[in-house]
């Protein structure tokens with residue numbers, strides 16, 4: 001059992017084939033956003049569920065990026081809010097990936113800034 005499976009037993013471990021098929025091999029048409037160290041792609045799973053796949057940029061010069069990814073997995077995995085996308089799982093094949101349900105509101109930051117300060121307290 002991997003460290004991730006041990007600490008996040010409720011998260012699904014996706015195969016690379018699964019997320020690659022869902023995003024049409026990470027086609028540029030499916031690119032919906034860029035973060036500080038990642039790219040986010042929209043995808044559709046076989047069962048029709050729409051997902052957002054956050055792909056950690058391949059940058060071997062910065063070991064902190066992998067640490068950040070694992071931290072996000074740990075923190076977001078426990079956050080539940082109407083305006084946040086739910087973390088469904090991860091993939092650790094051919095890179096590092098976080099899989100969220102696709103949210104029209106984007107991510108937590110977009111939701112908070114988009115809806116004003118009161119969103120922080122509701």
Ligand SMILES: Nc1ncnc2c1ncn2[C@@H]1O[C@H](COP(=O)(O)OP(=O)(O)OP(=O)(O)O)[C@@H](O)[C@H]1O
Nearest residue numbers: 033034035036037038040052085100102103106107
């Ligand atoms: N679950 C989601 N559904 C739809 N769009 C999303 C989702 N998650 C992220 N995005 C889009 O991707 C963009 C970048 O993602 P995000 O903001 O999570 O990266 P970041 O946290 O700013 O940067 P990083 O995590 O790489 O440091 C967002 O602004 C949003 O447009």
